[in-house]
Amino acid sequence: MKYPLKEFLFVLSCSLASSLYYHQGEKEEKCIIEDIPSDTLITGHYKIQSWDLVTRDFLPSAPGLGMFVNVKGPDGQVLLHKLYRPESGFTFQSQFQGEHHICLMSNSTKVAVFAGNKLRVHLDIQVGKHIDESPDEAKDKMNEVKERVLHLLNQMQYISKQQDYQRSREEEFRQMSEDTNSNILWWAIIQTVILLSMGTWQMMQMKNFLITKKLV
Numbered sequence: 001m002k003y004p005l006k007e008f009l010f011v012l013s014c015s016l017a018s019s020l021y022y023h024q025g026e027k028e029e030k031c032i033i034e035d036i037p038s039d040t041l042i043t044g045h046y047k048i049q050s051w052d053l054v055t056r057d058f059l060p061s062a063p064g065l066g067m068f069v070n071v072k073g074p075d076g077q078v079l080l081h082k083l084y085r086p087e088s089g090f091t092f093q094s095q096f097q098g099e100h101h102i103c104l105m106s107n108s109t110k111v112a113v114f115a116g117n118k119l120r121v122h123l124d125i126q127v128g129k130h131i132d133e134s135p136d137e138a139k140d141k142m143n144e145v146k147e148r149v150l151h152l153l154n155q156m157q158y159i160s161k162q163q164d165y166q167r168s169r170e171e172e173f174r175q176m177s178e179d180t181n182s183n184i185l186w187w188a189i190i191q192t193v194i195l196l197s198m199g200t201w202q203m204m205q206m207k208n209f210l211i212t213k214k215l216v
Contacts, residue, residue, distance in 0.1 A: 021122040029070075029105035034127065037161040038097040041154075042127050044069075045089040046104065049120040058120045060086070066107045067121075074098025083107060097165050128158030 024030055036042065048065060049058035069090050071080035079100070080092045094100060106119060 019124040031103040037165040047087040
């Protein structure tokens with residue numbers, strides 16, 4: 001199932017954590033753009049609150065309200081498309097470096113309207129976060145140390161990938177700048193040649209005119 005992208009909400013730079021909340025209408029899709037290196041784990045958690053006309057405040061969402069989470073990579077490939085509960089988390093792994101679109105859209109058309117704000121969505125995005133596979137079983141000290149070491153290794157891998165990604169972006173920008181400077185130089189040379197040619201041609205025409213009129 002595909003939904004048209006109605007608007008971009010924010011453009012966020014790559015970081016270890018991005019937390020925010022925003023207002024969203026019924027069947028309205030809003031997206032976050034994350035610039036993410038390849039082979040990086042991304043986790044997200046959201047909570048929906050709906051406007052209550054009696055209390056005139058945002059309260060926990062009504063039963064049956066859910067959220068479609070749709071994630072697309074920089075090549076347009078769908079990495080995640082699933083309907084979740086009003087409060088839930090999601091996880092996906094990036095395959096290529098670049099801008100990833102994380103889009104959320106409610107499944108309800110029966111949300112109260114107040115000043116154009118129908119839902120309040122609290123969203124937290126973790127890039128490169130380590131996930132404990134079995135937190136309930138990690139009770140002894142050795143398991144705790146192991147989890148901490150794995151967490152640090154994961155963070156080091158993320159930082160290394162981020163540095164490689166930034167170096168590749170800098171190389172692309174440098175190459176683009178060199179190409180632009182080269183084009184400007186050639187354009188200046190072409191303009192100079194054209195001006196000199198026009199000046200020479202005008203002088204020759206003036207000389208021929210004076211000779212024809214026997215003024216020289």
